[in-house]
Amino acid sequence: MSTTLTTQTAADRTEFWAGVRLIIGLELRQRVRGVAWYVLLGVFFVIVGLVTLLLWFATNAIDSGGGGMFSTIIFFVLLLGSLVSPALSGNAINGDRETGVLATTQVTLISTWQLVLGKFVAAWLTALAFLAAALPFLLFAVVLGQVSIGTIAVSTLVLALELGVIAAIGVGLSGIQTRPLFSIVTTYLVIAALSVGTPILFGLAGLATQSTATSTSIDYNWDEQANGETGGQWTCAAPVVTEYSVPRFDYYWGVLAANPYVVLADAAPGTFDDNGNPRDLFGWIAVGVRSAQHPPELNSVYDACADGLGPNDPRPNDYETAEQIYNRSVPSWFVGLTVHLLLGAGALFWAVRRTDTPAKRLPTGSRVA
């Protein structure tokens, strides 16, 4: 069978990758169709440029550093990548079948794995071209300062991996489904389910699962002296217990871990300023998502009377800073990233199973050639 990926000798391995390279070259020549492609890339470049310009004013970058700008551009590349990539990769295999070039490739000495991997790498490289086009603006943001090497390295790497996952899902679905239009739409739906569906699910599920929380409030009264003399004293009032319901987002924070934007934000090392506020968009999103891990306080006691200090309680309000929340929560990005990588690998694997020849089963209504 031609599905075996296991290659015994180094010569076989060289042969295997030579074939994959051949398919990559063929695929890039096929799909990256000259003028239209460069126009698209040019439009993308202009849009990122405009976004950068707006961010320049919006984040007051000259004073506050390029962190906000850098992280927003990275997100923007992921957004446009997930808008463009499915259209370019979602018909890689079934589109070839429609135009009648799949079978003529399969009767050659190219194996199904070489074919699918070649198409995947080509789709990934195509998506990475967007990252490359955004590079000047990313560099500009870095030059503005306050962007750590860790943030640059991790976010770029994770973005590249996420673009690869989108390419793998697109190519995989194009091998699984017969009709190019359907596989492109399905790819969009999968990407949308991860990017938009997860926050919706998170929000709705959290709101649907309410817990009853009690808040006990012990107030104080100012008792005037009975005979009207000046001076009086604070007395404690009877505790007032109020019940109300709170949404339990903490049950569902794992859903958000599957969101590619969250993965990207959570993976970047958090950088905070002196007040404990995040320096970039990554940090804000990561803090937001991580704070969802903590259950709401179900039995809060507000005891104004406890120490008899009354309203003059000198103790400061101990609000947690964003940095403190970030640090006492668990990171989730590697779970999300692993899920994504498994999803992409699974799609490719399934595509190979479906595309392999000599074919045992054919999807109804399809032809091999």
Add this chain to the structure above:
Amino acid sequence: MGISVTGVSRSFGAVHAVRDASLEVPPGSVTGLIGPNGSGKTTLLLMLATLLQPDAGSIRIAGFDPIDDTTQVRARMGWMPDVLGAWPTLTVRQAIETTGRLYRMPQQQAARRTEELLAITGLTALAGQPTRVLSRGQKQRLSLARALVHDPAVLLLDEPASGLDPAARADLRALVRRLAGEGTAILVSSHVLSELDEMADAAVYMSAGVTASAEQVARAQSSLRQWRVRALDRAVLASAIAAIGMPAERVALDNVGALLSFADEAEAAAALGRLVGAGAAISDFGPAVGVMEHTFLDLNRDVNRPQPLPTEGGGAA
């Protein structure tokens, strides 16, 4: 060696595309695969081309099993599909060369072979054109060039002549004969039966997924066959036919002349002599259809009738 198929079947769900196909194509010969639309020719060729697994039966291509030794078969087999696809943005030259590279040819060897094939298929003038601007006939030639790129020992051609102009057909015929002369085993499917008559050494008839047995073919070939007769004067011809005592059911008069049915050539020759003797000035006398077409039509007569397939005649159903 060559192609050897025994008892192969393949169904798609409830549709039995190929029920029972057996054939042999020895090296150095051309066999025509003949059958009506939907008779399973293309499905059979897909199984031979290592793209589809048979449900039952065995296939040997150049001595190898397409399922167990897929790579060995692919290295020795060239397939020209009935669906014409070409990478649209590549030029003709690039398309052939890329195919060669997909067969693991080194760059230079692929380039050299490409120039050869461009010349053989008459595409040299179009070598720099993108494949999407090619006409149907030109695509057909490109498809043939791709099938030949690795100099295969077994060649499968699915409707190679459709869309070709007469000159290109003659070229194709010459090329196929030459390849066979060099030892290639060639299986050609076609509807253009007159053409296969000239090109093929042998024919395999297929209908409703079953290849006809030798006895069936012999019986079909010995059935009554029509001969076209023309004379200078149609009225004289008609009276001459009546005079020599041809049975009425074997005679069909039309505005050109007459169609007479004979069991064999001897009977036809005898009738010609008697017609001339009866005073008809015969200007044209010959079989109305070629041998293959006659066999094809006769074998399919049973299938096309609304009644069920005949069960007599051995391994038919």
